[in-house]
Amino acid sequence: MQSINHAHASTGAPSGAARSPVSxxxxxxxxxxxxxxxxxxxxxxxxxxxxxxxxxxxxxxTLRDQGPATPAELAARSGCAERYLREWLSHQAASSYLAYDPASGRFALPPEQAMVFANEDSPVYLMGGFEMVGSHVQNQPRVAEAFRSGDGVAWGDQGACMFCAVARFFRPGYEHNLVQSWLPALDGVVGKLERGASVADVGCGHGHSTLVMARAFPNSSFVGFDFHPDSITAANAHRDAEGISPERVRFEVATAKDFPGRYDLVTCFDCLHDMGDPAGAAAHVRAALAEGGSWMIVEPIAGDSLVENLNPVGRLYYAASTMICVPTSLAQETGAALGAQAGERRLAEVIRSGGFGSVRRAAETPFNMVLEARA
Structure with missing residues (x-):
């Protein structure tokens, strides 16, 4: 790059015009x-x-399943126009998303990139994260107005199918961690689930977390609650597609402060910080737990200070928090707006305010922390 002292020569400023000493x-x-x-x-x-x-x-x-291709070959395989594909493929190669072989003119999807872009069962499948970018862009006018007014933007009013993208983003983490490491990290919970327990998944969204648990523990019964009716419709569709009986797994519209029933385990996945009144939710969860019951709270990984969160994961979560989490909370009663980087200390304070005597970090991943709360 040329020196900044000479870069102003191409700015079009009139010869001899006064210039700020930018250097x-x-x-x-x-x-x-x-x-x-x-x-x-x-x-x-x-x-x-x-x-x-x-x-x-x-x-x-297509590239994963049928191998490297020239633009013409990919056009024949995909039914897309070659000219558009040539430009798309070139961009993907420039981004190191695809590999390019100049000798053959073919583009390939390396197996590592396939883990991120094409393999939905991969633990690092991130297509949902890319989908959320579109939702953020569509949501920007609403959030900009909320910046001025201080009001919120309701979950159901977010841009595009933001809740679809959120479900797709978090599903791989649930599939690869929930049964394998998160539940075993809780005190005595796996044994209860194996024998037969009642479970409420509060803030279940599209139901992926609920269904992961239901598949692993057929002797237990599960109910997923969410305040967003369209998400409950999607969750029921996912359950039916998997052939799981509605008698064992059901999904209902309810908030975290009014869901009915009494349970051996209550779970909240990546949603406590989105709630308008998380302390009120904690109190309701405490009342809904059977004797000896546990509450598992999965939240975005975060330190307790801003400095601890100045990293790539914190950067993503602060962006999502600005565009989604804080507006969603402010649109509800109380509007606590904890944010996606609230940190364990603040979350524990909220949980204890609901009547829990014990809160501990049971497990963590690069993207999540798992807290266990007990009476």
Missing amino acids: TGIDEDRLHAFIGQVLNDLGGAYSATLVTLGDRLGLYR
Whole structure:
């Protein structure tokens, strides 16, 4: 990159016009490094729609299943126009999302990239994260107005099918961690589930977490609650598609402060911080637990201070929190707006305020922390 001292020569300013001494106090190496970072960020932002396009058109799956292809070969396989594919493939290669072989002119999806873009059962499948970018863009006018008014943006009013993208983003983590490590980290819970326990999954969304548990523990009964009717409709559809009996797994519309029943285990996956009144929810969960029952709270991983969260995962969660979590909470009663990076200390305070005497971190992943609360 040319020196910043000479870069103004191409700005179109009239010859001899006064110019600010932009180099004064500026470390050019740091400036150029930051420009490089921003260019990478812009490239990533521009890429999100192209990644979701590749998913929607089945291009990643076609390359995964049928191997490397030229634009013409991929056109024949996918039914898409070659000229559009040539540009898309070129972008994907420039992004290192695909590998390009100049000798053959073919583009390939490496197995590592397939884990992220094409294998829905992969623990690092991230297509839901890319889908959320589109929801953020559509949601921006509503959130901008909320910035000025201080009001919230209701979950059901978020851009596109944001709740679909959220469900798709978190599902791989549930599939690969919930039964394998999270539930075993709780005190005596797996044994109860194996013998037969009653479970409420509060804030269940599309029901992926509920169904993961139901498949693993056929002697137990499960009910998923969510305040968003469309999500409950989707959850019932997922259950029916898996052939699970409604007598053993059902989904109902209810809030975290009014769901009915009494349970051996209550779970909340990535939703406590979204609630308007998480302390009130904690109190209701405490009342709904049977003697000796447990509450499992899965939340985004976070430290207790901003400095601890200044990292790539914190960056993603603060962005989602600004556009989704805080507006959703502020649209509800109380509007506590804990945010997606509330941290264990703040979450524990809220949980204890509901009447729980014990709160501990039972497990964690790069994306989540698992808290266990008991009376």
